[in-house]
Amino acid sequence: MKPGPSSERAVILAASERDAVKTAHLIKEAGYYANICGDLAELGRQIASGAGLAIIADEAIRTADLAGLTRWLNEQPSWSDFPIVLISEKGGPERNPEAARLGRALGNVTFIERPFHPTTLVSLVAATVRGRRRQYQTRQILEDLTESEGLLQTALDAGHLGALELHLPDFVLEASPTCKTFFGRNPRDPFTYQELLDAVHPDDRARRSEIVEQTLRTGADYRIEYRNIWPDGTEHWVDVRARAVRRPDGSIRSLVGVCSDITARKTAEIEREALLAQLAAERTALAELTATLEQRVEQRTADLMKEVAARERAQEQLRHAQKMEAIGQLTGGVAHDFNNLLMAVMGNLDLLRKRMPEDPRLHRLIDGALQGAERGASLTQRLLAFARQQDLRAVPVDLGVLVRDMSDLLERSLGPRIVLRLDIPEGLPPACVDTNQLELAILNLAINARDAMPDGGVIEIRLAASQTRNDLAKSDQALEPGNYLKLSVVDSGTGMSPDVLKRAIEPFFSSKPVGKGTGLGLSMVHGLAVQLGGELQLSSAVGNGTTATLVLPVATAVPAVESPAPAPQMVKRLAIILLVDDDPLIAMSTMEMLEDLGHRVIGASSGPHALDILRSDQEIDLMMTDHVMPGMTGIELAAAARKVRPQLLVLLATGYAELPDGIQVDLPRLAKPYHQDQLRERLDQLLGQDAKQQAAAAGAGNSADTLSAPSTLSPSP
Numbered sequence: 001m002k003p004g005p006s007s008e009r010a011v012i013l014a015a016s017e018r019d020a021v022k023t024a025h026l027i028k029e030a031g032y033y034a035n036i037c038g039d040l041a042e043l044g045r046q047i048a049s050g051a052g053l054a055i056i057a058d059e060a061i062r063t064a065d066l067a068g069l070t071r072w073l074n075e076q077p078s079w080s081d082f083p084i085v086l087i088s089e090k091g092g093p094e095r096n097p098e099a100a101r102l103g104r105a106l107g108n109v110t111f112i113e114r115p116f117h118p119t120t121l122v123s124l125v126a127a128t129v130r131g132r133r134r135q136y137q138t139r140q141i142l143e144d145l146t147e148s149e150g151l152l153q154t155a156l157d158a159g160h161l162g163a164l165e166l167h168l169p170d171f172v173l174e175a176s177p178t179c180k181t182f183f184g185r186n187p188r189d190p191f192t193y194q195e196l197l198d199a200v201h202p203d204d205r206a207r208r209s210e211i212v213e214q215t216l217r218t219g220a221d222y223r224i225e226y227r228n229i230w231p232d233g234t235e236h237w238v239d240v241r242a243r244a245v246r247r248p249d250g251s252i253r254s255l256v257g258v259c260s261d262i263t264a265r266k267t268a269e270i271e272r273e274a275l276l277a278q279l280a281a282e283r284t285a286l287a288e289l290t291a292t293l294e295q296r297v298e299q300r301t302a303d304l305m306k307e308v309a310a311r312e313r314a315q316e317q318l319r320h321a322q323k324m325e326a327i328g329q330l331t332g333g334v335a336h337d338f339n340n341l342l343m344a345v346m347g348n349l350d351l352l353r354k355r356m357p358e359d360p361r362l363h364r365l366i367d368g369a370l371q372g373a374e375r376g377a378s379l380t381q382r383l384l385a386f387a388r389q390q391d392l393r394a395v396p397v398d399l400g401v402l403v404r405d406m407s408d409l410l411e412r413s414l415g416p417r418i419v420l421r422l423d424i425p426e427g428l429p430p431a432c433v434d435t436n437q438l439e440l441a442i443l444n445l446a447i448n449a450r451d452a453m454p455d456g457g458v459i460e461i462r463l464a465a466s467q468t469r470n471d472l473a474k475s476d477q478a479l480e481p482g483n484y485l486k487l488s489v490v491d492s493g494t495g496m497s498p499d500v501l502k503r504a505i506e507p508f509f510s511s512k513p514v515g516k517g518t519g520l521g522l523s524m525v526h527g528l529a530v531q532l533g534g535e536l537q538l539s540s541a542v543g544n545g546t547t548a549t550l551v552l553p554v555a556t557a558v559p560a561v562e563s564p565a566p567a568p569q570m571v572k573r574l575a576i577i578l579l580v581d582d583d584p585l586i587a588m589s590t591m592e593m594l595e596d597l598g599h600r601v602i603g604a605s606s607g608p609h610a611l612d613i614l615r616s617d618q619e620i621d622l623m624m625t626d627h628v629m630p631g632m633t634g635i636e637l638a639a640a641a642r643k644v645r646p647q648l649l650v651l652l653a654t655g656y657a658e659l660p661d662g663i664q665v666d667l668p669r670l671a672k673p674y675h676q677d678q679l680r681e682r683l684d685q686l687l688g689q690d691a692k693q694q695a696a697a698a699g700a701g702n703s704a705d706t707l708s709a710p711s712t713l714s715p716s717p
Helices: 017-029 040-049 067-074 097-106 118-158 177-181 193-199 202-218 263-289 291-355 360-386 399-414 435-451 498-503 521-531 584-596 607-615 634-644 676-701
Strands: 010-013 034-036 053-057 084-088 109-113 162-167 172-175 222-229 235-246 252-261 395-397 418-423 431-433 457-466 484-491 535-540 546-553 576-580 600-604 622-625 649-654 669-671
Touching: 010 017, 010 040, 017 034, 017 053, 017 118, 040 053, 040 067, 053 118, 067 097, 084 097, 084 118, 097 109, 109 118, 162 177, 162 235, 172 193, 193 222, 202 222, 202 235, 235 263, 291 360, 291 584, 291 676, 395 399, 395 435, 399 418, 399 435, 399 457, 399 484, 431 435, 431 546, 435 457, 435 484, 435 521, 435 546, 521 535, 521 546, 576 584, 576 607, 584 600, 584 676, 600 607, 607 622, 607 634, 622 634, 622 676, 634 649, 649 676, 669 676
Parallel strands: 010 034, 010 053, 053 084, 084 109, 418 457, 576 600, 576 622, 622 649, 649 669
Antiparallel strands: 162 172, 162 252, 222 235, 235 252, 395 431, 457 484, 484 546, 535 546
């Protein structure tokens, strides 16, 4: 087992090499890992690099300086209590003063007296490793709690909320610094419950006390708005909300909640009420002066209200138009940012699932979260399809074969009440499409057709060739001249009205009931067709069904014959990887995944930072970089890096599917979001190819040289 933050190996320091080898042999036979140390300094380095326990013979350290080892033991984090097994010839601390001294110096020490039976040592090692595992689990739990606490504090700060907890039955108040400022206190000064009571406005004390007593008596949520007097004499309003936390016996342990300063809102409400009262008084006075004037005022008020209503309707229509325009412009960017967020979520969930204890309920929760994240990734792909930014691999495809192969899937998806018919002529040329995306589009169109026939019906999928531009470009004069194929999905359903048909491909527009559709299906199909160089044509009439036709360009090449790909040689290789990403959340998640795979990771937050590292003597096997970064993009960084290190492997990981126009670059890419398995496979592929190239070059250059320096891409044990 390699050293690392969760290593369980035993490091051995014996008085003689023979004893060390014998001890290591016993431990390895029992199924554990062991490393032999030549001296105390090496033992200290091995422990610091990661180990499960240390086995030390007392004669090996009897006269040694233990200052370095004891300093490391004393500086351990709170979760760690590194175990040491001390082999002694004179027994434990009860009979051996030297053993007692070593026990006090080294802390968590278990003594074993020589001679001993091998099973005694093996049992002791097993118990010690189990204890070390629990320490690692405690560390993970503490890290998760720290992260959760930080997220909660960020949310409170973003909402300008203070946190407080009132411990019962002694009424001990614990308030956050923000909460203290809402009562005019210095965030660093103590703030007791009695000081809070004294700060409450005298007119609000009885009402507040009544609500507190009701909460303590019934357990109902505590919610109140009241005034408090600051030390400088000014009056302020607070909104306090809390909920009861109960002990196992059902009694209330504390009230936990949040508070906010609502002085500005209350002041505005008071001013508004005063203004309304003034207006009411003036209206009464006017009514007393003349009934005619009152009628005129009422008429004028009604007219003004109508004008206001008309203005509000116009503003709402303007906002709606602006919103739709913004959706079209921002979809690609939103999808990229959403991909980044999903990258952090999926990466951390992958790592968390690997490190979770064997608890089926926890694994179900993690799997549920991953499924939700993958659904988000699917939604992102639809957004990218609408924005025409999805990653397409257009190749020559026989559409007839593709549709026939999908027939079983379509029949299962459509159900027994739908009859599926295929009309596929022979001899059609191949189309230039992305197979996976086209299959999704066909399935999407078929599901839409099924939903339009609640009582069952017939869905027909037709293929036809078209060669004239005028015939193809009836709905889109921007369609380029050339040869095309038409793939039509025809249903006998309810059809669409002209108004619905006009808006059918708008994003987020759906004629289905709430909760039955995202409104992105036809938008995705339309975006795919346009990105492939074709278009989506829709024709429909109420009661006469709908025909959705994908117009796709004919390929100039023949579809490649698929041959069984040779099984890749899965040789895991460890590497030194330079990770470049300006988003700290993504960088942290990716770094954790890479280190979990066994790689050594060097982080850089920008292109210039990465170039500084590449110009140094630091050994780098591969650079993994984001594309969209301030100052220098991933493509520009790759070009600059190749000037510094021409043989450097570069992997481009990005949420954008397409690179900017005019950029010609041949870089391996990994689309965000990705799972750890996908990251591992891509890295193994790149590093494996590089290792083979290096081996071939070395064999050709000097096949007789058997003393060459080892590669940094060595197979992992």
